[in-house]
Amino acid sequence: MKTKTLMMASSLFLGAAGLSSLFAPEELLKILGLPQIDPLPVVIQLIGALYLSFALMNWISKDNIIGGIYLRPVSIANFAHFTIGALTIVKYQLSDAANAFLWGIMIVYIAFAIIFAWLVFIHSGIKNKLKTQE
Numbered sequence: 001m002k003t004k005t006l007m008m009a010s011s012l013f014l015g016a017a018g019l020s021s022l023f024a025p026e027e028l029l030k031i032l033g034l035p036q037i038d039p040l041p042v043v044i045q046l047i048g049a050l051y052l053s054f055a056l057m058n059w060i061s062k063d064n065i066i067g068g069i070y071l072r073p074v075s076i077a078n079f080a081h082f083t084i085g086a087l088t089i090v091k092y093q094l095s096d097a098a099n100a101f102l103w104g105i106m107i108v109y110i111a112f113a114i115i116f117a118w119l120v121f122i123h124s125g126i127k128n129k130l131k132t133q134e
Contacts, residue, residue, distance in 0.1 A: 003119065007062035010078060010112055015055035021048025031101050054081065067123035079116035086113045 021028060025044035029036050054077075061074045086109040089102055 003066040003123075004062050006115055006119070007058045007066065010082075011055045011058035011062065013055075013108060013112070014051045014058065018048045018050070018052030018055055021045060021051060023048075032099060054078075067119045072120075075116060075120050079113070079120045082109050082113040082116055086110045 021044050025041040025048070026036050028044055029040055034040065057074065058078065061071055064071055066075050086106065089106040089109055092098070093102060093106055
């Protein structure tokens with residue numbers, strides 16, 4: 001997978017999550033089956049601001065070499081976010097309070113966590129010169 005495609009996909013996913021959290025916090029609480037008591041809508045909006053900021057960072061970084069030592073802070077931040085998020089959602093889904101809406105989110109988080117782990121720990125970010133010379 002090209003890193004540009006990965007960064008665009010993660011940016012679009014996080015941007016959609018951020019915008020929906022910013023502009024529809026009450027509806028998200030309703031989907032999750034949570035009460036709409038103060039200050040939960042404001043907390044959801046703050047989380048939306050974080051998601052939108054992360055999406056902007058990924059979008060701006062998409063045209064650069066990412067992987068290995070190249071843009072390491074961006075790749076590690078994405079790896080940490082998606083890995084911690086995936087583990088948190090998996091733990092919640094395995095509890096008695098599992099939520100049908102979160103199954104899809106969990107699958108996306110696990111996929112991004114695996115891909116960013118590959119990007120951080122395996123992919124160098126540059127093409128192998130020996131392969132291109134053959």
